Amino acid sequence: MTISNPSLLIDLNAVTKAYQTDAGFFMALKSIDLHINAGEFVAIVGKSGSGKTTLINMITGLDRPTDGEILVGGEKVEKLGENQLAIWRGRTIGVVFQFFQLLPTLTTLENVMLPMDFCATPAFSERRDRAMELLRLMEIEDQASKLPAKLSGGQQQRVAIARALATDPPILAADEPTGNLDSRTAAAVFSLFERLISLGKTVLMVTHDPDLARRAGRQLHIADGVIVDDVEGRQVYK
Numbered sequence: 374m375t376i377s378n379p380s381l382l383i384d385l386n387a388v389t390k391a392y393q394t395d396a397g398f399f400m401a402l403k404s405i406d407l408h409i410n411a412g413e414f415v416a417i418v419g420k421s422g423s424g425k426t427t428l429i430n431m432i433t434g435l436d437r438p439t440d441g442e443i444l445v446g447g448e449k450v451e452k453l454g455e456n457q458l459a460i461w462r463g464r465t466i467g468v469v470f471q472f473f474q475l476l477p478t479l480t481t482l483e484n485v486m487l488p489m490d491f492c493a494t495p496a497f498s499e500r501r502d503r504a505m506e507l508l509r510l511m512e513i514e515d516q517a518s519k520l521p522a523k524l525s526g527g528q529q530q531r532v533a534i535a536r537a538l539a540t541d542p543p544i545l546a547a548d549e550p551t552g553n554l555d556s557r558t559a560a561a562v563f564s565l566f567e568r569l570i571s572l573g574k575t576v577l578m579v580t581h582d583p584d585l586a587r588r589a590g591r592q593l594h595i596a597d598g599v600i601v602d603d604v605e606g607r608q609v610y611k
C-alpha cells in the first residue's frame with residue numbers, strides 16, 4: 374500500500390451515516406472528509422445531537438458507515454468483521470467513555486489487565502507489571518486492589534484510561550471523558566491526555582467544555598453531521 378503522507382493515521386473520505394428512524398432515514402454524518410496525523414490532539418465539539426459520538430463510533434469501528442471509506446493506520450475499518458474488529462481495536466485504538474464502564478466485580482488492576490488477556494498481548498508474564506505501570510502513569514497505583522465502586526469518578530476515569538492503553542494502541546478515542554466529572558477533576562484528567570500526547574499518542578476527545586477544547590492542538594466543530602470548522606489551536610505536543 375502507498376501512503377502519500379507517512380504520518381497520516383486517520384483518514385475519512387466521504388463518510389456518511391444514516392440511521393433508520395420511524396420518520397425515515399436520518400443523516401447523522403453527511404459526507405465527512407477528515408485527515409488526522411499521528412501525534413495530533415483533536416478535540417471534537419458541537420451541540421448535542423450534532424454527530425460527535427457517531428463520528429467517534431465510525432473511527433473506532435463500534436458502528437459502521439452507510440457510505441464512504443475509513444482508514445485507520447492503513448486498515449479499512451469498515452471492511453473488518455466483528456472478530457477482526459475487536460483484535461484490531463485492541464492493537465490500534467483505545468476507547469474511553471463518559472461513564473467509565475469498568476467491570477464492577479473486578480479490581481482496578483484486573484480491569485486494566487482484561488484487554489491484555491483478550492488480545493493476548495503483552496506476554497502473560499508481563500501483564501501485571503504493565504498494568505501497574507499504566508496505573509502509575511495515571512497516578513492511581515495505590516488503588517490497584519480496590520473495586521471500582523470504592524473509587525471516585527475521577528479515579529474511575531483514570532482506570533478506564535489505563536485500561537484503554539493496556540495493549541499500547543497508538544490512538545486513544547474518548548467520548549466526553551470528563552462529562553461526568555467536576556471541573557477540577559476534569560482538568561486533571563485532561564492533563565493526563567496531554568501527557569499521552571507528549572508520549573507520542575494520538576488523542577481524539579469529544580468534549581462540551583470549550584476551555585478544555587481550546588487546550589487541544591486542533592478543534593473540530595461539528596453541526597448537523599458536518600464539520601463546519603477545523604481550527605489548529607495551541608500546540609501541546611513537541
Ligand SMILES: Nc1ncnc2c1ncn2[C@@H]1O[C@H](COP(=O)(O)OP(=O)(O)OP(=O)(O)O)[C@@H](O)[C@H]1O
Nearest residue numbers: 392393394399401420421422423424425426427428
Ligand atoms: N441508533 C440511532 N438511531 C437513530 N438515530 C440516532 C441513533 N444514534 C444517534 N442518532 C441520532 O443521530 C444524531 C447524532 O447523534 P450523536 O449521538 O452522534 O450526537 P452527539 O453529538 O454525540 O450528541 P451528544 O452531545 O448529546 O452526545 C442525533 O440526532 C441522534 O438522535
Ligand SMILES: [Mg+2]
Nearest residue numbers: 425426427548
Ligand atoms: Mg455523544
